[in-house]
Amino acid sequence: MTAEEITRYVVARAIWAPSVHNSQPWRFTADGGPRLSLHADTSRRLAAADPDGREMMISCGAALFGVRLALRSLGYVPETSVLPEPGQPTLVARVSWRKRADPDEFERRLASHLLTRRTHRGAFDPEPLVPDTLAALRAGAASEGAMLRIVADDGHRAALAAVIQAAEHQLRRDGERLRELARWTPAPGSTSPDGVPATSYPARPEHTEPDFPARDFARGHGWGLPPLSLATAHRAAGVAGLLTTAADRPADWVHAGQALQRILLTASACGAAVALHSQPLELPWLREFIRTQLSDGAHPHLVLRVGMVTQVSASVRRDPEDVLFPAGP
Ligand SMILES: Cc1cc2nc3c(=O)[nH]c(=O)nc-3n(C[C@H](O)[C@H](O)[C@H](O)COP(=O)(O)O)c2cc1C
Numbered sequence: 001m002t003a004e005e006i007t008r009y010v011v012a013r014a015i016w017a018p019s020v021h022n023s024q025p026w027r028f029t030a031d032g033g034p035r036l037s038l039h040a041d042t043s044r045r046l047a048a049a050d051p052d053g054r055e056m057m058i059s060c061g062a063a064l065f066g067v068r069l070a071l072r073s074l075g076y077v078p079e080t081s082v083l084p085e086p087g088q089p090t091l092v093a094r095v096s097w098r099k100r101a102d103p104d105e106f107e108r109r110l111a112s113h114l115l116t117r118r119t120h121r122g123a124f125d126p127e128p129l130v131p132d133t134l135a136a137l138r139a140g141a142a143s144e145g146a147m148l149r150i151v152a153d154d155g156h157r158a159a160l161a162a163v164i165q166a167a168e169h170q171l172r173r174d175g176e177r178l179r180e181l182a183r184w185t186p187a188p189g190s191t192s193p194d195g196v197p198a199t200s201y202p203a204r205p206e207h208t209e210p211d212f213p214a215r216d217f218a219r220g221h222g223w224g225l226p227p228l229s230l231a232t233a234h235r236a237a238g239v240a241g242l243l244t245t246a247a248d249r250p251a252d253w254v255h256a257g258q259a260l261q262r263i264l265l266t267a268s269a270c271g272a273a274v275a276l277h278s279q280p281l282e283l284p285w286l287r288e289f290i291r292t293q294l295s296d297g298a299h300p301h302l303v304l305r306v307g308m309v310t311q312v313s314a315s316v317r318r319d320p321e322d323v324l325f326p327a328g329p
Contacts, residue, residue, distance in 0.1 A: 003034045006074060006097070010036070012320045013114040014066035017261050019059035020046060020278060021184035022196050024318055026063050026092075031327040034076075035096035038064055042090060048180045049282045054253050058301060060092040061257020065144070066114055067095050068258075069265070072103045073111035082254050092254060106269075113268040118315060120273035121214050122206035123235035124307025133270040134239065137306065140266045141243065145252075146259035148304070149295055151240040156294055160240055160303060161210035163294075167279035167286050168213045178219070185217045192316070198223040199314040208237035212277060212305060225312065238275065238307030242290065244298035256301045263304070273311055277303040 001009065007030045019025060025044035030036040038060060045056045064080070071078040076097035084094050103111070134150060141148035151157050171177050184195040196217050203224030205214060218224050243260060245252040267274050280286035281300060290300045 001074070004030070004032055006034070006071075006076070007036050008320060008324070009074065010067050010070040011324050013070040013111075014038075014063045015317050015320060015323060016115050016117070017059065017062035017066045017257075018119055018264060018276070019062065020050065020055040021181070022194055022315060022317075023056075023059065023184060024194050024323070025056045026060050026323060028324045029327040030324065034098055035094065036067070037094050037327065038067065038092045040090040040092050046180055046184075048174075048176045053250075054301070055278060055282075057092065057250050057253035058257035058260060061254035061259075062261035062264075063257075064093050064095070064254065065258040065261035067093075069107065069111050069261075070114065071095070071097050072107045075100050075102055077101050083251050089250065109269045110262075110265045113265045117264055117268040118273070118311050118313050119200070119264075120275045120305075120307075120309055120311060121201045121313070122275070122309075123208045124238040124273070124305070124309045126234045126236050127308040129239065129272055129306065129308065130270050133267065133272055133306070136266050136270060137241075137263050140262040141259040144259035144262055145245070145255035146301075147244045147246075147298060148259070148263060149242045149244060149298075151242060151294065157237075157240050158210045160242075160290070160294060161212050161237070163280045163286050163290060164212050164277050164303060167283050168215070170283060171279055172216055181215070181217070182219065185219065185223075187221070188223050193318040193322075194316065197314070197316050199225065201225065201313070202227065206235060208235060210237060212237055212240070212275070212303070213279075214275075214277075215279060228310065228312065236307060238305035241304045241306065242295050242300050243302045243304060244295045244300050246298055248299040252299070253301070260302065267306055271308065272306050273309050275305040275307075277305075 068078045077099040186192040188198040
């Protein structure tokens with residue numbers, strides 16, 4: 001493959017990273033050589049929900065992990081520098097590839113989930129996780145400079161669920177945030193290549209005990225997927241966890257994003273699915289509550305729930321050609 005072909009292959013996989021509201025806040029530039037740059041597209045930052053751009057940088061970090069993993073799957077060793085230019089805060093990373101080394105079996109397996117992994121929304125089946133799944137997720141987060149804290153204690157789990165309930169209650173009453181959510185929640189049948197489509201969330205909220213409410217993507221329109229079965233019994237909340245970093249600078253947000261995509265792909269490779277909740281992390285006082293009460297002072301970025309479930313949801317992305325540009329002035 002030429003460097004240009006490699007770039008296109010890598011970008012076509014990196015764009016399937018998760019991003020807040022599927023805003024896909026990234027663009028890539030390449031000069032035809034064995035290197036590319038990943039930029040944050042600030043026009044896609046959520047002005048109301050994400051004024052500091054933290055979720056935007058987490059999303060870009062997730063795409064960066066996809067770049068690295070896709071290169072590994074082709075047998076290249078990526079050399080990555082995160083936020084390489086202090087004067088250019090939207091230049092998230094530069095990645096180059098020259099050296100070769102065969103990918104190992106685990107890298108191949110992770111890469112095979114880049115295009116097919118989907119965010120889960122709702123409850124899980126009662127089936128337990130495959131043994132060692134959680135250990136693999138935690139090790140994956142640590143290897144990217146973040147931490148996945150499993151919230152196993154019943155009291156802490158109930159507190160975490162209550163914080164999400166409080167956040168969701170607040171967000172549903174905030175006009176500015178609701179208008180922003182509307183921008184990223186296209187109606188069924190829309191051909192929009194971004195935002196959260198109605199094919200990716202259940203029409204009927206799936207409650208669990210304790211209850212971790214989903215975002216209200218349908219906003220009262222009744223949009224969403226019909227239930228797979230009418231059975232409501234024995235649906236589980238899954239294993240709850242918090243993704244955290246020791247510090248809270250933009251570089252830490254990019255590390256959190258790389259850790260997130262590694263966690264999600266590792267879960268997929270273990271046959272598990274992951275639900276994400278960032279509602280309380282968008283409200284400073286609830287984020288601070290989680291930091292001091294539930295994550296030992298580490299900075300929280302996302303609440304995750306991991307479990308087993310049959311997934312039918314579908315998502316959308318922009319065309320790789322729409323996010324890849326020639327490098328230049
Ligand atoms: C920083 C961040 C925050 C997110 N917050 C939520 C959330 O609160 N609720 C949710 O259902 N999904 C959340 N997601 C998942 C995105 O909505 C999802 O990645 C996007 O819609 C694309 O879908 P896919 O992951 O299935 O490809 C979040 C993702 C990121 C990166």
